[in-house]
Amino acid sequence: MTQFSDSESTKGFVTKLFVLVTALLVLAAGTAAFLIVHVFDRDLSPELDKKAAAIGRSVARQVAFAAEHGIPFEKLYGVEAFLDQVMRGNADIASIELADAAGRVRYAAGRKDTAAVDTDLLELPIDADGTNIGTVRVRISQAYLERELSGILYDVLIVLLVALLIAMELLLVVMAVSLFKPIEGISVVLERASYGDFRFRLPVDSHDEIGRLAEVYNSLARRLNEMFRQLVDDAEEVRLGQIDASIVRQVEGVVSRLTERFNFAQGKLLETFRPVSAHAVRAPLFVFIFAEEMSRPFLPIYIRELYTPIAGMSMQTAIGLPIAAFMLTIAVVTPIVGAVADRYGPRTMFLIGAVPSIIGYVGSAFAGGLFDLIGWRVLSGAGYAIVYLACQGYIAQNSLPESRAQGMAMFMGAVFAAGVCGPALGGILADQIGMRSTFVVSGGLCVAAALALIWLLPADAIEPEEGLRRVKLSDFRVVLTSPGFSALVVFIAIPNKVALTGFLFFLAPLFLDQLGNTSSETGRVMMIYGACTALLTPLAARFADSVRGHRHIVTVGCGLAGLGLLPILLQPSTALLVVGVLFFGIGHAMSIAPQLALVPESCPQACAELGHTTVLGVFRILERLGSVIGPFVASLLIGIGGPVVATAGMGALVLAGAILFGLYHLARPGSRAVVLEGRSP
Amino acid sequence: MFSGLTGRIIITVVAVLLCAVGLTSLLGYNKYKLALANIVEGRFRFVLGDIKNTLDVSVNLGVALADLRNLQELLDREKTADDQIQLIEVFDADGTVVFSTDRSNVGQVLPEDWVQLAFLTTTEAWKLHEEDGHVIGLTLISSFGAPLGGVIVSYSHAAIDQKLAQIGLDLGQITVGVIAGYGIVLVFGLIIVLGRPRRQLESMRQSIGQFLVPGGVAVPSVTDIDHLKVSVKAAVGAIDEANRKIQEIDGST
Incomplete structure (x- = not known):
């Protein structure tokens, strides 16, 4: 269209903007x-x-x-x-x-x-x-x-990092909503006009440069349509005054030749062209996930404070209950809500999901005992599952098949960014204002996420769609008959999810607390995992794609994740736990995307029969089983040998899975051929 | 100025700057509050422990609390040395004050909840927050393990509050100064960075605006959106041609 829509020009402008904002935020926070x-x-x-x-x-x-x-x-x-x-x-x-x-x-x-x-x-x-x-x-x-002052500096650095990520998220949204989306609209409407289609007008949502440009174009389109309507009226007048059929045909012919070449509005009103942007859900999703991630560094400590002895249950198992209940709720609610989500559309579903989340967080803040907390966490889990599905559905609806991967990358980008900031800031807040108040802040953030969505995604911008095929019980039988898929689930997906919830969400905060770390310090350690996944996942995915070595990358990544948790056996120390979290994060960053790529490769027949989406849905549900049992496995291991044995046990489980997965593929000589075959369209 | 695209971006970024610097200051303030409370409490815990050690030596020799000589002098000296200390008292197993820096309190019984807390927490210092200050105490235990009484130090939080108010003011000034200083730089920076896309959008608006003449649509001679120009020109031409033909048909009948 013009030089403005030229991607190089836009990229340069966005880069300049981000560099300026980053530099000034760093300088300002540094000076402060x-x-x-x-x-x-x-x-x-x-x-x-x-x-x-x-x-x-x-x-x-x-x-x-x-x-x-x-x-x-x-x-x-x-x-x-x-x-x-x-x-x-x-x-x-x-x-x-x-x-x-x-x-x-x-x-x-x-x-x-x-x-x-x-x-x-x-x-x-x-x-x-x-x-x-x-x-x-x-x-x-x-x-x-x-030491006292360095604590302040660490807090400042965390706040700075969080502020930068939030600034980037907000800028992306403001740019998408205020600039890129309208520019896309202008681009499409002017292109259509270039081909003679004058039926559309542009929305005038602001009185800035874009609004004024839209107003000018709308005037142009309105006048052309007025000229056309005047012509039609004149032709109609002439036609009505004639009784000679050949002259009537001549008049109709003049008008129809014109409408064959050009498109004008049928009535008096022009249709408003309003493009949707996948970015509209990014900021609300980021804030929503951020709210949940804030409780990661202190949730097990909070549960321990609420714990009162329960007959026949160890304290560790009891501490694991709310975490497992949250994960179980997500696993159960996802397929149920998935079946009805498309009927209501992502916007409504997001707002529905925000309600139990807000109640869940506020309830968690005022929980009087363990069972209260389990109830509130179940509510939060339900909300989390609904919102997650709503956002995923929105991206799927509003991105073309060829750009869906980019849409999903944007979606995961928001999740990863929240995973970096949430635990770190949550830890600081828990230390300074208390764990209960931090839950209230999480509730407030959910309200903010819902309000942001209402603002960014007007009700008329999206339509509910017909749903995709949902996962059925019989699908599990079809998919699990594939040995490659079963190996991926049993050796890789489940052990890694067991370790994720069992070690990172449950064991690590308790262990770090036992080693004398504050919630802020625990948050910083947990942030390492988020930072690794946020930074390395895209690189690992690109590398795995380029070398076509998903299986190897998954094996090595999971091996690293498990291996990193073993040195704790040498000495229970914060430093070795940090090493463990670092390796765990690197390993997971390496294996997350290639694992998903392996799913269709491991069961090409099931994919042909059920479709990739259904097979991926089955994989997700089975994977979540690991998330549910993770805290229980960890508490069992703590009961056997304390946190050191439990940490090493989690590492051994992941490492053993990686080794068995590698051996399984080595033992199957035809596996490479199957993989490559599965890759073909 | 702030209703346009530039304004929205400026408001967003300045809001983030405000939140970042504000949160930094707020967290710093809380950290300072905790650090100050720890240091001040540590000081009074030391004074408390010191007096208790002195008492323990005499008690272990079998001297009754009420018979301790020089204790009053020690309490007075500690109080005089630190203007934040409001009161130092030693009480017996019944909770009756036997020594106090405020002589009028001797013989009075401490509040019931203080005494209960003192005899429940025998292994470490206990702490109470009162309206006009904080109270920390240690319980005296005989060599047979029986509680003999205790010692308390009450200190004012007015000085701490004053310090916190001062630091709050200092941090407020820092926050406002940093936000104002960097905010101005940021606003000018954003205006410069956003200048080019704004100029491009304005140029587009003017280009399209040249099509518009009073009462109709004209084809301008200069425009950088050629396809649109061609299309509008063709549409205007076609409508004119259609009009002319219809008039011809109408006129010929």
């Missing part, structure tokens, strides 16, 4: 963080000085007491053990020294800090019977203050 840390340093140091003074006074009094009872300063017994004891309970103190009247250090405990130490040295005289016998020197730990 620097100034905040400076203010904290200024204000917290005097408080530490006061504490050091209290400690110094106490030590001086004890030494003076001994001296007043006749024990010489240099012959005091057990002073260093006493100072060590004082040090142990006060992490903010770096060292305590006792110097005699001549300034020689006689007793000391703790360590000498780095260069900045001297600025934080507090000296107090030791007076016995009115005479100075020495000095107490208390040094404040710079490391303690730095």
Whole structure:
């Protein structure tokens, strides 16, 4: 059309916009963080000085007491053990020294800090019977203050990352709704007009450049249609005044020749052309998934706080119940809702799904016990399944078959981005405002997601559609007769989902808490998984496609995911757990997309009989079984050998699955031929 | 200015900037609050532990609480050394105050819930939030494991509140300053970046606008949307031709 719709020009403009926004957000948050840390340093140091003074006074009094009872300063017994004891309970103190009247250090405990130490040295005289016998020197730990301040810096970095991702999501939506979608409309309508089709007008939703352009075009189209209608009226007048049939035919011929070449509106009103954009659901979906992801780092801890002993059930199993109930609800609700979703359309379904989610989160915030919480999580799970389906359905409806993969990538992009930000921010909020309040925030975010959808997706923009074929019980029999499919499900899909919910959602937060980590720190660790999947999944998918090695990538990826969880056996530490989550994330990022690509390849006959979508639906349902049993498997393993054995056990399960999957394909000499055959159209 | 495309993008980005910097400040404030509370409480816990250790030495030697000499002096000295301390008291197994920095309290009985909490929490310090301050306490246990009484330190939260108010003000200023400073840069940056697409859209509008003349549609001589020009020209020409033919037919009869 014009240079504006040229993709290179648009890309350049979008890149400039994103670079500008990113740079300024980073600079702004960086400046704010620097100034905040400076203010904290200024204000917290005097408080530490006061504490050091209290400690110094106490030590001086004890030494003076001994001296007043006749024990010489240099012959005091057990002073260093006493100072060590004082040090142990006060992490903010770096060292305590006792110097005699001549300034020689006689007793000391703790360590000498780095260069900045001297600025934080507090000296107090030791007076016995009115005479100075020495000095107490208390040094404040710079490391303690730095630790406190570094916590703030980590929080700032997380907030910055979250803000950037949210900014990008919002910009994408604003650009899609305010720029790309209208431009697409203009492009289509002007192109049609170029071929003589003047039936359409453009929507004027704003009074900006696009709105004004639309108004001008609408005037043009309206005038052309008016000219046409005037002609038709004149022709009709002439025709009615004639009794000669040949002249009537001549008049009709003139008009019909014109309408053969050009299309004009039939009535007085022009039809409004309103293109739909797949981006319309991206931001609401992002916010909705974000709300759920926020509870990941602290949910098991929250459940543990609500736990009261239940006869015949261990605490670990009880903690797993709400997590499993959530997953089970998703597994059960998905096929049920799938059958009716298309009748109501994605917009209505999203809004219906948001209701139980909001109630579920607010209910979770005020849960009085374990069973209350299970009920609320079931509601949240139902809402989650409905909203997820609604968005997936919307993308499928509003993307052409050739661009459906891009649509799904956009959909998954929102899910992954939420997976990166949600746990991190949720952990920080749980630490600062409490776990219950964080659930309320999740509820608020669901409300925001619903409002965003109402704004972005007008009710008249989409039509309910006829549904696709739904999964039936008999489909499972057809699909599971394929050994390749069964191997994929049993060795790869189920073990990995067991580990995802069992390890990442259930075990990791509890284990990290046991190792002394705060919810913020747990959130940061869990963010690693989200970051790996968000960054590496597209790269791994592209690589697997280019080398046509889905099977190998899946085997290696799952092997890595399992292997990374084994080193915890060496020593239960946060560092090794971080390594585990990192490998788990990398492994899953490598295998998620190739796994899906393997589904049709592993059962070409079933695909031919039932269609790819149904086979994929069966795969998803079977995979979710793993999600449901994951927390129970983890709690069983914790009961056997504690969190270390449970973590390693999860790793061993995934690793064993990967090895068996690899061996299965090695043992089937014809498998490659089948794979390539399955790939052909 | 803010109703157009540029305005919408500016509002979105500035809102994100506001949220990012605002959230950073809010989280920083909460972190500071927690850190300050920890440091201040740590200080009073130390003072409390120190007094308890002194008491333990005497109690373990079999001296009754009420008979401890020099204790009053120690309590007074600690209170004087720290202006945030409101009160230090030592109470016996009945909850009766035996030593206090406020002499008028000696002989009075501590509130029932304090005493209950003190004798329920014997292994670690206990804490209460009162209207005018915080109270932390430690229980004294005899060498036979029986509770003998306890010691409490009450400290004012006015100083903490004052510090928090000051830090809130400082953070507010930082937030406003950063948002204002970077907001202005952002607005100008966005206006520049969005200038080109705006100019292109305006050029398109003008091109299409040239078709429009009062009462009809004209074919302009200059336009960059050639296909549309050709199509409109053809449509206008065809309608004119059709009109002419109909008039001819009408006139010939």
